[in-house]
Each structure stands twice: as structure tokens, then as C-alpha cells.
Amino acid sequence: MQETAARNKRRVRGGVIAGLIILVLIIVGTSSFVVIQSGTVGVVSIFGAIKDAPLEKGLHFITPFITKVTKVDIKTQKVEAAPAAASRDLQMISSTIVVNYYVNDLSAPRLVSTVGLDYENKIIVPAIQEAVKAVAAQYSAEELITKRQLVSDGIKEQLKEKIGSYGLVIEIFNITNLEFSEAFNAAIEAKQTAQQAALKAQQDLNRIKIEAEQKVVNAQAQADATKAQAEAEAYAIEIIQKQLAQAEAYLEYQKIEKWDGKLPMVQGDSSPIIDMRGNTGTVTTAP
Template identity: 35%
Template structure:
């Protein structure tokens, strides 16, 4: 005899299990849609029904309205926009010479202004690149080609950084550094610039030599003045005390004679000997070597 009741009971349990599994999946889906984790290097731009909210989500765990909320992550760490290879910069100098060079622009997005950057610019790097190229061409046109090879390159980089910062800061993008690299000029222009730099270095070297000689002349002048002053003082001293030099000479003569050397006699004034008053000219004994 056929009894259907046990099959009906088994079928009911299967439906309950299926409903429980479906409910659990729905719960997981709701949780995954309502929990958002933001990394330390980014902020979250919140969109509800496609409308961008003013306040961003900062790093950490956040709960949002599921299904109707979308969170767009934007990096806020310092990034580098490379303009190299086919994207290198081409500009004309004040002399009308074409120059080619690579460039790196370092920048970062202000976290609090990330929603504004997203809503007004969205693909902001593409927007930035077009304006960067325009500003660089305008600035390079104010300088000579040789300025890119000399210390004026730092002035050019600072000028570009200032101009770009003025352009992008109101949008919430800060320019932190501008670097010019791999400058390419016509070979004849490079040779002319190199020759000019070498001539300038030679002129500076000669200026240094002239300055050195001028200082040496001043030193010798001061030294001569010192010697002259010393001689004047010694002369004044001898004029005030003539007996000293006479005594000193006789002392040297006596020491020389005691050593066994021969001497010769020459006439001297009568007042040469201190303390002796003679009217005739007594002999002066001068030493001579054997």
C-alpha cells in the first residue's frame, strides 16, 4: 500500500534548509555591502545613489548603507607623474631653440578635498598633464637653453613648481617637487654652451689668481712696512745709545782673536772707543780668516 506522508515531511525539511541557506547568504551579502575598510594610504569617496558626499571616509573600519552606497578609494600618498619617453616635454627657449627633456612631477591629494577632486576632475591625472605641459612651455620660453645646464635649472624647477602649485592647490592637489632630467639639445648648441661654461670657469679662475696676487702684494707691503718700522725703532735706539754698537763690535773682535785667527789694522775715528778720549786716529783691528 502506498503511503505519501513520509515523503512530504522530507520535502518540507529540504525547503526549510534551502530557505535558511538563502537567508544566510542574504545576511552575508548585506554585511559585505555595509562594511568598508579604508587603508592608511587612501581615503574613501562616498557615493549614495550616485551622489558624491562631502565628507570622505578616513582609514579604518566603516559601516555604510548597503546596496545604495558606493565607496571609491583614492590614494593620498605622494605620487609621481613621469613624463618620459614618448611623453617627454618639448618646448622652445627664448632664443627659439627646441629643447627636449624628461620631467617628474611629485604631488599628492589633500584627504579632506578628495570628494571635490573626484566630483570635479575624476580622471585628474589626465587633466593635470595637459595643464602641466602648457605651463612648462610658457616658462621655458622665458629662459635660454644654457640655463637648463647651469645653476639656473634650479630656478626653472622652482618657477614651474610655484606655477603648478598655484594652479592645482585650489582643487586640493599639492605639488611637492618638480625634477628636470635628460635634457636633449642639438649637438652644435651643446658644444657652444659647453665652451661658454668653460670660458666662464677660466675667467673665474683668473679672477681668483688676480685676487690672490693682490692679497700677496698687500701682504708684502704690510711686511715691508713692518720691517721699515722695526729699522726705524732700531736706528732710534742706536742713535740714543751709540756706545752699545761699539762695545758689541769690540766684543766680537776679541772673541775672534782668541780663536787664533789673524787680524788686520784699519784707521777709525777717535770717538769710536767708548770711554776713551783721543785726538788722533787709533787703529781698528778687523778680523780675517786664515
């Protein structure tokens, strides 16, 4: 009985030891390699010292227990921030900034070494706030609206400088919203109303001017037409007069053509009577 009990104890002890050995082997086996998925890199640290070269995607064998691999996402990520700032003329503004960025794979070890994995809250969001404040102070509130693209470019450039040294790369930068105080909005609305009224007045003035010019042109055209009509009538009268003169001369010519050479006999106290029936004329005096 005692031998049987001792044998059972040895079996149990052997089973436990075997199980522990298998467990250790499993742990060692699983700790001896790491799989890096697509879109990530592995940052290797040995006894806390980070290696400069990251692990690319694939299966990698490592030394268990002394080697640690931190996986860093290098796909495009999006962060949204809502910083407040003051314009050059001290108008308070609130904004919404959206940034698409990614981690440069070669810079991942340095990023993990200096910042860790919470780089979005530690680096990017504060950098957005600082960039917005710095650029907004260079423009008046109205210019922040009218020169929005310049403002956006300025913030983006400052943000690139602030986070670029950490290996963070900006892909897309957008100012999705700019809000001002109610007083400023009311002032802008009043200004726009005044500008619209001034524009309408100018348009009315231009319309009246054009209408007046059209009336002048129409009057000039009417005067030119009247003058042309008068000149035409004068020319017609001149032609008629010439025709009448020619007709009168023609009638005189017809009279001469029809004359038979006989002169009328004229009697009077002392008026001579010329008789031209012969070759020589005889002049007699009527009694």
C-alpha cells in the same frame, strides 16, 4: 512514496530558500559597513550624490545598496613626466620631471566628483607639460642651464597653481634631466673651450705682469742696496779722513810739546840771526 518524494522536495526547496536568505544576509551584512585603512579616505556617494565629508580610517556603517564608498589614496605618490619644450631662442629641449605629491584628504570628495581616480594622467601630467612649456619660453637655452634653480622654481609655482585647485599638493619637485640638440651642445662646448683659452691667456698675462713687477722690485732693491753700500763707504772714508786730520794735529802738538825753546841758527848773505838766549834778543847780521 509520493508523500516521501513531496517531503524531500519541500526539504530541498526549504534548503534553497534558507541558503538564499543566508546569502542575502551575508551580502547585506558585508554591505552594511566599510573599513577605511590608514593612508586612505572614503568618498561617500548616495544615489550618485557625493557627500562633502570623507570617511577617515576605521570601521564605518553604511546603508547597503544605496551607498557607495570610493577609497582614495592620500599617501605621498610619485609621478614622472618627460615633457618637450622650446626655449626663448627656439632651441628644442627635452626634460625629465619628477613630482612627489599627495591628495588633500578634505579635498578628496571634490577630486573624485570632478576628475575621478585617474587624476594623475588627467590632471598632473598635462599640468607638468604646460608648466614646462610656459616657463621654458621665458629663458634662452643657455639660461635654462645657468639659471636652472629659477627655472625649477618657476615651473613648480605654475604647477602648484594648476593642480592646487583639485586638492593635489606638491611635496617635492625636481628637474632630473635637461637635454638639448646636438648642435646646441656643440656650440656650448666650443664656447667653453674659447672661454677656457681666454682664461688661460689672462692667467699667463697676469703671471708675466707679476714676474715683471718682481723684477722691478728686485732691481730697485739692488739699487737701494748699492746706494746704501756707497753711502756707507763714503761715511767710512769721511770718518777715516777726520781721524787722519786729528792724528796730524796731534803729531804737531807732540812736536810743540817736545820743543826745547832753541831756534836753529840760520846763516846767509842778509838773513838775520836771532839769539834768544837772554832776556833780550840781539839781532846780528851774518856777513
